[in-house]
Amino acid sequence: MVGNGRTPSVKDVAAAAGVSLGTVSNVMNRPEVVSPATRERVERAMTELGFVRNESARQLRAGTSRTLAYVMLDGSNPFFHDVAQGIELAAEEADLSLFICTSNGRADREAVHLDRLMQQRVQGVLITPVNPDAPHLAEISRRGIPVVIVDRVAAGGAFCSVAVDDVLGGRIAVEHLAEQGHTRVAVVGGPESLGQVRERLEGARQIWAELGLPAEDLSYLPTAALSVAEGRSAGERLAGIPARRRPTAAFCANDLLALGLLQQSIGAGLRVPEDLAIVGFDDIEFAAAAAVPLSSVRQPRQELGRAAAQLVLEEAAGGRHQHQQLSFVPELVARASTVLRPKVF
Amino acid sequence: MVGNGRTPSVKDVAAAAGVSLGTVSNVMNRPEVVSPATRERVERAMTELGFVRNESARQLRAGTSRTLAYVMLDGSNPFFHDVAQGIELAAEEADLSLFICTSNGRADREAVHLDRLMQQRVQGVLITPVNPDAPHLAEISRRGIPVVIVDRVAAGGAFCSVAVDDVLGGRIAVEHLAEQGHTRVAVVGGPESLGQVRERLEGARQIWAELGLPAEDLSYLPTAALSVAEGRSAGERLAGIPARRRPTAAFCANDLLALGLLQQSIGAGLRVPEDLAIVGFDDIEFAAAAAVPLSSVRQPRQELGRAAAQLVLEEAAGGRHQHQQLSFVPELVARASTVLRPKVF
DNA sequence: ACGCGTGTTTGAAATGTTTCAGACGCCGTG
DNA sequence: CACGGCGTCTGAAACATTTCAAACACGCGT
Numbered sequence: 001m002v003g004n005g006r007t008p009s010v011k012d013v014a015a016a017a018g019v020s021l022g023t024v025s026n027v028m029n030r031p032e033v034v035s036p037a038t039r040e041r042v043e044r045a046m047t048e049l050g051f052v053r054n055e056s057a058r059q060l061r062a063g064t065s066r067t068l069a070y071v072m073l074d075g076s077n078p079f080f081h082d083v084a085q086g087i088e089l090a091a092e093e094a095d096l097s098l099f100i101c102t103s104n105g106r107a108d109r110e111a112v113h114l115d116r117l118m119q120q121r122v123q124g125v126l127i128t129p130v131n132p133d134a135p136h137l138a139e140i141s142r143r144g145i146p147v148v149i150v151d152r153v154a155a156g157g158a159f160c161s162v163a164v165d166d167v168l169g170g171r172i173a174v175e176h177l178a179e180q181g182h183t184r185v186a187v188v189g190g191p192e193s194l195g196q197v198r199e200r201l202e203g204a205r206q207i208w209a210e211l212g213l214p215a216e217d218l219s220y221l222p223t224a225a226l227s228v229a230e231g232r233s234a235g236e237r238l239a240g241i242p243a244r245r246r247p248t249a250a251f252c253a254n255d256l257l258a259l260g261l262l263q264q265s266i267g268a269g270l271r272v273p274e275d276l277a278i279v280g281f282d283d284i285e286f287a288a289a290a291a292v293p294l295s296s297v298r299q300p301r302q303e304l305g306r307a308a309a310q311l312v313l314e315e316a317a318g319g320r321h322q323h324q325q326l327s328f329v330p331e332l333v334a335r336a337s338t339v340l341r342p343k344v345f
Numbered sequence: 346m347v348g349n350g351r352t353p354s355v356k357d358v359a360a361a362a363g364v365s366l367g368t369v370s371n372v373m374n375r376p377e378v379v380s381p382a383t384r385e386r387v388e389r390a391m392t393e394l395g396f397v398r399n400e401s402a403r404q405l406r407a408g409t410s411r412t413l414a415y416v417m418l419d420g421s422n423p424f425f426h427d428v429a430q431g432i433e434l435a436a437e438e439a440d441l442s443l444f445i446c447t448s449n450g451r452a453d454r455e456a457v458h459l460d461r462l463m464q465q466r467v468q469g470v471l472i473t474p475v476n477p478d479a480p481h482l483a484e485i486s487r488r489g490i491p492v493v494i495v496d497r498v499a500a501g502g503a504f505c506s507v508a509v510d511d512v513l514g515g516r517i518a519v520e521h522l523a524e525q526g527h528t529r530v531a532v533v534g535g536p537e538s539l540g541q542v543r544e545r546l547e548g549a550r551q552i553w554a555e556l557g558l559p560a561e562d563l564s565y566l567p568t569a570a571l572s573v574a575e576g577r578s579a580g581e582r583l584a585g586i587p588a589r590r591r592p593t594a595a596f597c598a599n600d601l602l603a604l605g606l607l608q609q610s611i612g613a614g615l616r617v618p619e620d621l622a623i624v625g626f627d628d629i630e631f632a633a634a635a636a637v638p639l640s641s642v643r644q645p646r647q648e649l650g651r652a653a654a655q656l657v658l659e660e661a662a663g664g665r666h667q668h669q670q671l672s673f674v675p676e677l678v679a680r681a682s683t684v685l686r687p688k689v690f
Numbered sequence: 691a692c693g694c695g696t697g698t699t700t701g702a703a704a705t706g707t708t709t710c711a712g713a714c715g716c717c718g719t720g
Numbered sequence: 721c722a723c724g725g726c727g728t729c730t731g732a733a734a735c736a737t738t739t740c741a742a743a744c745a746c747g748c749g750t
Contacts, residue, residue: 007488009706020730025708035728052488055464056404057706060735065401075426076630085420088447097461100445102433116442119400143352143397228634259634266636285421289573289604291611291636354736365700370738380698402736405705 008049017045028053059121068309069099069117070150071110073128077226077256078284079301080128083150086305087126094313096123103130111136118143124312126150126305132161132195146315148308152195153325160315162308162326166196169297169330170203173251173279174218176295176332178211180277180339182249188234188261189253190223197226197253200281204251219247226253231260238276239268249277249338255287258294262337266292277338293335300328353394362390373398404466413657414444414462415495415650416455418473422571422601423629424646425473428495431650432471439658441468448475456481463488469657471495471650477506477540491660493653497540498670505660507653507671511541514642514675515548518596518624519563521640521677523556525622525684527594533579533606534598535568542571542598545626549596564592571598576605583621584613594622594683600632603639607682611637622683638680645673 010024017024019038026034027042034042045051059065068091072080084100091098099122103110107130114136117125124146129137132152141147141159149161170187177185187204189197201220208218221237223230231252238246238261252258258280262272270276272292280287283298307326315321355369362369364383371379372387379387390396404410413436417425429445436443444467448455452475459481462470469491474482477497486492486504494506515532522530532549534542546565553563566582568575576597583591583606597603603625607617615621617637625632628643652671660666 010708011706021707022709022730022732023728026729029708033728038728050488052460052463054405054466054706055461056401056410056466057735058708059401060399060405060706060737061708063735075430076423078421078423081420081426085447097444097465098446099442101443102430115397116400118397120442121399121401143395228630259631263634263636263638285573286604286631289608291608293608355738356736366737367700367702367739368698371699374738378698383698399736402705403738405707405736406738408705 008051009054010051012049013042013045013051016049017042063121064123065121066095067097067099067120067122068312069101069113069120069122069125070305071113071117071125071127071129072100072102073105073130073151074226075102075104077254078286079255079282079299080151082284082301083128083305083308086302086307087309088305089302090306090309090313094309105130107131107134110134114140118145121145124148124316126308126312128152146312148312148315150304150308154323157323157325160308160311160323160325162304162311162328164299164304164328164330166199166330167203167206169281169299170200170205170251171207172203172330172332173200173281173297174204175207175211176334176338177249177251177277177279178207178213180249180273182247182277183213184217184219184245184247184249186219186221186238186247186250187253188221188223188231188250188257189226190230191225192222194226200251200253221250223253223257226257228256228260228263231257231262232264233260235261235264235268239265239270246276248275249273249279252278252280255280255282255284255294255296258296258337259286259290262290262292262294273336273338273340279332279338283333288335290337292337295335295338296333297330298333299330304328353396354399355396357394358387358390358396361394362387408466409468410466411440412442412444412465412467413654414446414465414467414470416458416462416470416472416474417445417447418450418475418496419571420447420449422599423631424600424627424644425496427629427646428473428650428653431647431652432654433650434647435651435654435658439654450475452476452479455479459485463490466490469493469661471653471657473497491657493657493660495649495653499668502668502670505653505656505668505670507649507656507673509644509649509673509675511544511675512548512551514626514644515545515550515596516552517548517675517677518545518626518642519549520552520556521679521683522594522596522622522624523552523558525594525618527592527622528558529562529564529590529592529594531564531566531583531592531595532598533566533568533576533595533602534571535575536570537567539571545596545598566595568598568602571602573601573605573608576602576607577609578605580606580609580613584610584615591621593620594618595624597623597625600625600627600629600639600641603641603682604631604635607635607637607639618681618683618685624677624683628678633680635682637682640680640683641678642675643678644675649673 014021014024088098101113126148128150147159154161280296283296287294287296359366359369433443446458471493473495492504499506625641628641632639632641
């Protein structure tokens with residue numbers, strides 16, 4: 001409440017309340033040990049001076065911060081924001097702050113962020129990495145900072161990780177299309193360097209074979225990225241195929257692709273799902289909000305983030321910790337883009 | 346590179362390199378004053394020990410951190426993420442980290458975040474506040490931490506702010522609809538407690554009157570929030586109006602509303618834009634990606650963030666600072682949801 | 691030999707908080 | 721009265737860094 005020069009410190013509060021530094025600290029951290037009378041006096045002094053605890057000093061002494069960090073892969077994909085939301089919820093429960101950074105797919109930005117996070121001595125790092133095997137991840141972990149990989153699986157179990165079973169996801173997507181009677185299906189996605197793309201494709205092929213359908217009727221349409229624009233471009237290529245040979249359904253590795261494909265197809269005069277059925281992956285909010293609501297393989301997005309945060313906290317708490325790879329089960333949400341009269345809206 | 350117990354400090358580096366603390370510090374902060382030979386020696390020691398600077402200690406001494414913070418209003422609206430992206434860019438240029446928090450429209454969460462940010466002694470706070478006149482904003486500012494309001498205007502010029510001219514936005518949206526020949530238009534948005542909603546509505550009314558159209562033909566359809574779901578609900582209400590009296594066009598206060606309205610209308614069998622033209626606000630990426638690409642009033646989203654960051658940095662730099670309200674000019678992006686054969690795709 | 695300036699390095703102080711061993715006062719018990 | 725115990729409070733050390741005045745070494749000109 002005072003407008004003077006510097007921001008007051010514990011020392012100032014102590015002086016104002018007529019007690020020692022230690023007592024002020026006790027009021028903040030162990031209120032039960034200080035007598036009600038002095039506690040009250042100190043608290044009054046604090047509000048009068050407008051005291052705000054200096055977190056750096058706290059942290060310096062304590063050796064550890066009260067923040068978690070999440071390094072996002074792609075800021076333009078709402079999926080990651082939902083994951084972040086889940087993390088934030090868990091962080092809030094543990095009374096921690098969450099630092100959010102974005103690498104936007106660039107390994108160098110990711111490295112810069114990780115370096116800064118180490119300097120801040122964050123309690124733990126959650127990350128959807130550009131490359132799960134990059135050395136700077138191992139480095140940060142070796143320093144004793146818990147690292148949890150989100151939406152990717154760490155090779156060799158070097159870290160904890162939380163992800164969805166992508167192979168299974170691919171299976172249920174294509175199984176659903178087959179159930180709808182489709183016998184020529186395109187899988188859209190890329191680049192193949194992404195483990196997820198490979199696994200979703202793999203799942204699609206597995207079930208296709210198990211259903212006894214001819215391999216050549218499951219085509220693969222590669223894309224350069226998992227974005228709306230790439231979805232549109234895939235749509236153009238699809239539209240270029242003569243109708244008699246064109247796939248009647250597409251499974252996109254991600255909802256952004258699916259939305260792009262949907263838009264382009266409708267623009268080109270195709271009816272969805274009659275001429276082309278589309279199923280996406282992730283089930284972001286905009287999937288349900290599309291003009292033709294999009295069927296999608298649902299990932300428990302918030303749950304993914306929450307679980308990851310819990311793992312990192314568990315590891316940070318110390319004690320015997322065993323790295324574990326959590327795998328969630330995806331489920332298909334059927335909407336109008338694959339079913340004419342869907343049960344679920 | 347060593348796997349021993351504790352993380353090394355400057356002291357350890359100094360010992361390893363056979364120099365004093367001060368010299369190590371100089372190597373990091375004023376490399377030009379230390380001789381090449383010792384510098385090299387110190388640097389080797391640093392990498393050998395795997396030294397990582399402790400940011401809390403730096404900050405404690407320096408009195409100020411190297412981070413900016415952005416408190417977002419709504420994590421589920423991509424608009425804010427684009428703004429954040431712009432801020433991040435500016436922060437990166439100034440070699441600062443960006444802390445992102447979300448209030449999700451709750452004043453209590455916002456207060457908690459702001460309190461934490463003060464404890465961290467952030468360099469500046471960018472915020473899209475629940476309520477621009479809330480006392481905790483004034484409080485943080487009085488403590489000498491620069492505050493910039495984003496996407497809202499601070500009443501009474503108590504802070505810097507960066508926003509788009511919402512009245513103008515409302516004008517051009519409705520002007521565009523009128524140009525397309527619409528004479529019955531609905532404005533969709535709410536709650537009216539939001540200044541933006543009021544101003545966009547105001548702009549719509551202004552131009553409507555100036556065009557000499559009867560006031561009763563510009564209806565207002567209130568919503569409880571600016572979300573997809575509310576857009577759908579508005580769509581239902583709209584569809585309930587007999588066709589002869591139903592507006593032929595809608596101006597939504599935000600793209601999420603517009604997308605919800607679009608979906609619901611198409612689902613109900615209306616043709617867009619023939620039966621109902623729709624124009625949104627913000628021009629988020631998903632607006633262009635909708636099955637019927639959405640016309641929208643474009644805000645320079647990244648630019649908004651970048652400008653806000655620059656203002657906060659300017660204020661943090663000290664010197665004579667004059668609070669200013671930056672106002673950007675919105676522009677209409679016409680797409681298929683209002684024009685049958687749009688010039689721009 | 692002396693003084694001086696230059697370029698480099700040192701040592702100690704300072705930053706704001708937490709922790710912890712000990713001091714202090716007080717009460718009840720032996 | 722001595723003593724221990726308890727509840728409360730104090731003072732100093734510790735945390736890792738930066739800064740700054742002072743020290744130091746060295747060569748140069750006089």
